[in-house]
Amino acid sequence: MYSGETTMVILLLIGLVAKSNLIAICASVLLILQSSKLDFLFPYLETHGLELGLLFLLLSILVPIATDKVTTCDLLYNVSSLPGLLAIVGGILATHLNSEGLKLMQIDPSIIFGLIVGSVIGIIFFNGQPVGPLMAAGVAALFLEVLSWFN
Structure with missing residues (x-):
């Protein structure tokens, strides 16, 4: 097992113990990408993952404005x-x-x-x-x- 995979397994376990679903899910997704030879997506995730995450964060924050709750x-x-x-x-x-x-x-x-x-x-x-x-x-x-x- 490579160092990156070992670290992802450790992060998965930490996420499960800490009941942090986001950490556990992220580690699981990355392990699946590695083992299924879809790791060619890593550079895309590295360069655009933050933007995608911010997109969904902003969407959730702006929903109350769009629905006239604010x-x-x-x-x-x-x-x-x-x-x-x-x-x-x-x-x-x-x-x-x-x-x-x-x-x-x-x-x-x-x-x-x-x-x-x-x-x-x-x-x-x-x-x-x-x-x-x-x-x-x-x-x-x-x-x-x-x-x-x-x-």
């Missing part, structure tokens, strides 16, 4: 209120951190294992909600940047 008046009020303005600042900071996290994962792809382990620990012990490794990588990039100030 009205235009609600939206206008929220961007002009203090919580709305803080949400805008939070969005700016989050997207910046995500950008830095993406750079970190491109420079050091092996960091993903630590991000997943940290996410699983957060889920199990801190009642965390997994939203993806990108934000975790952004926070890790921030920590690394702060550490670089002291070196």
